[in-house]
Amino acid sequence: NRQWILNRRPKGEPDADTLKMIESDIPQPGPGQMLLRAEYLSLDPYMRGRMSDAPSYAEPVQIGQVMAGGTVSRVIRSGVDGFAEGDFVLNYGGWQDYSLSDGTGVQNLGAAPDNPSWALGILGMPGITAWHGLTAIGQPQPGETIAVAAATGPVGATVGQIGKIMGCRVIGIAGGAEKCSYAVDTLGFDACIDHKDAAMPERLAQAAPDGIDVYFENVGGKVLDAVIPLLNTHARIPLCGLVANYNATALPDGPDRMGWLMSQILIKRLTVKGFIIFDSYAEKYQEFSQQMSDWISEGKIQYREDIVDGLENAPQAFAGLLKGKNFGKLVIRLDDE
Numbered sequence: 487n488r489q490w491i492l493n494r495r496p497k498g499e500p501d502a503d504t505l506k507m508i509e510s511d512i513p514q515p516g517p518g519q520m521l522l523r524a525e526y527l528s529l530d531p532y533m534r535g536r537m538s539d540a541p542s543y544a545e546p547v548q549i550g551q552v553m554a555g556g557t558v559s560r561v562i563r564s565g566v567d568g569f570a571e572g573d574f575v576l577n578y579g580g581w582q583d584y585s586l587s588d589g590t591g592v593q594n595l596g597a598a599p600d601n602p603s604w605a606l607g608i609l610g611m612p613g614i615t616a617w618h619g620l621t622a623i624g625q626p627q628p629g630e631t632i633a634v635a636a637a638t639g640p641v642g643a644t645v646g647q648i649g650k651i652m653g654c655r656v657i658g659i660a661g662g663a664e665k666c667s668y669a670v671d672t673l674g675f676d677a678c679i680d681h682k683d684a685a686m687p688e689r690l691a692q693a694a695p696d697g698i699d700v701y702f703e704n705v706g707g708k709v710l711d712a713v714i715p716l717l718n719t720h721a722r723i724p725l726c727g728l729v730a731n732y733n734a735t736a737l738p739d740g741p742d743r744m745g746w747l748m749s750q751i752l753i754k755r756l757t758v759k760g761f762i763i764f765d766s767y768a769e770k771y772q773e774f775s776q777q778m779s780d781w782i783s784e785g786k787i788q789y790r791e792d793i794v795d796g797l798e799n800a801p802q803a804f805a806g807l808l809k810g811k812n813f814g815k816l817v818i819r820l821d822d823e
């Protein structure tokens with residue numbers, strides 16, 4: 487059983503010392519337990535927070551513990567009612583081949599789901615994050631303008647496509663020409679601006695002639711700087727993530743713009759609301775799942791995965807995720823040992 491354990495808390499970017507692969511015996515299920523083997527491991531930006539012991543909404547992974555993560559696994563042996571050998575399940579197995587479970591918090595996907603790995607993306611945590619954050623907090627009205635960065639990732643791509651379904655103008659912000667073309671040509675965004683372009687603030691302003699009514703915040707940093715002056719009175723900001731800050735070791739160099747930011751919130755009567763999807767997941771999942779499945783079968787939502795083969799490649803792929811090396815939902819496909 488290959489396991490990636492947290493070896494050292496990273497300062498800045500995770501590096502070769504952050505995680506260490508160890509081998510252990512395949513665990514044996516006791517009464518009321520099942521043995522699960524991971525087929526797909528989801529890599530998500532929140533994992534950077536788990537590597538750190540700074541105070542957050544969730545407990546950090548401890549040094550020596552298996553790195554946490556969502557997985558789609560197969561049931562190898564089952565002593566749990568409702569789970570049969572061969573079933574696919576969505577579980578939090580972590581960065582390892584095998585895990586034990588008593589079934590708590592495990593979703594059975596059945597013996598032959600169409601796209602098992604989608605439970606880690608469009609039909610799972612990132613998908614419901616986009617849907618809930620946009621509809622419940624962003625509350626876009628037809629004709630309004632939505633801006634979203636990390637526009638080709640699982641959250642941003644879904645936010646923008648739902649925005650189009652809701653009759654809005656959607657502007658994406660992404661890293662590089664290829665991602666921007668994909669956002670417009672395949673996802674149907676009205677425009678997409680490359681944040682690596684020095685003229686990004688001007689291009690964003692040109693793409694939003696009527697200002698921005700909903701800014702779905704995934705990244706922070708330079709993109710947030712460019713968006714704030716374009717926000718309309720009563721704009722809403724679902725504050726979902728700040729990936730540009732996750733590897734930061736200090737606040738950016740001055741001047742201190744806190745006062746300016748607060749004055750913008752006041753003058754424009756902005757609503758800024760942070761949310762963590764786990765607070766709403768259980769209550770909202772059924773409604774989300776039905777709605778998203780309908781949209782997918784109607785051809786209204788496109789979904790792109792970036793699949794990397796081999797558990798051994800997970801740390802490098804994860805480091806790349808925080809720098810935009812992924813193109814689509816980053817998933818590790820585990821090989822059979």
Ligand code: NDP
Pocket residue numbers: 530531532611612615635636637638639640641642659660661662665681704705707708709725726727728729730761762763764807808809810811812814815816
């Ligand atoms: P993505 O697959 O979109 O990966 C992150 C992307 O962020 C990168 O691919 C990169 O895309 C972009 N990025 C990285 N650094 C910068 C930067 N400095 N400036 C601009 N863009 C940058 O991730 P997800 O879709 O899984 O997650 C998106 C956001 O949603 C994250 O902030 C994540 O933490 C958050 N999230 C929050 C949840 C919640 O409950 N609040 C739940 C799930 C996700 P590019 O190359 O286009 O720049």
